[in-house]
Amino acid sequence: MTTTTTTTLTQLSTAMFPVRDQDAALAFYTDVLGFEVRADVRFGARGEHRWLEVAPPGSAARLALTPPTDGRPSGGAIGVDSIDVLAEHARLAARGDVDLDPAPEPFPGAPLLFALRDPDGNTVWVVGATPAA
Numbered sequence: 001m002t003t004t005t006t007t008t009l010t011q012l013s014t015a016m017f018p019v020r021d022q023d024a025a026l027a028f029y030t031d032v033l034g035f036e037v038r039a040d041v042r043f044g045a046r047g048e049h050r051w052l053e054v055a056p057p058g059s060a061a062r063l064a065l066t067p068p069t070d071g072r073p074s075g076g077a078i079g080v081d082s083i084d085v086l087a088e089h090a091r092l093a094a095r096g097d098v099d100l101d102p103a104p105e106p107f108p109g110a111p112l113l114f115a116l117r118d119p120d121g122n123t124v125w126v127v128g129a130t131p132a133a
Contacts, residue, residue: 018068
């Protein structure tokens, strides 16, 4: 028997990366990648928890930088769009302090992309426009 249920889910909004140090992660995402802070609030009976969100300027989706639930980061992955993948790669490579894959090379039918890792080993894929089929 098949039941049809209409979902109440509407969009992908928040991805979550577990990080060891929220302040260090905040510095990486804002100072290195240019994200902006969307939320930075304390909660809990004594303010012992912190909800921290960042995102690229203009993005509807957000990235929550959360303490790991088991004491260690898990190595998640997200993708972010770029209007110029090669220029972004060159910008990050020039810093000399980013764990960055080599410059990407075009592959027919696939978007131009490369990966980098934050200080906790979470992967950020920088992706260009998908070529027309």
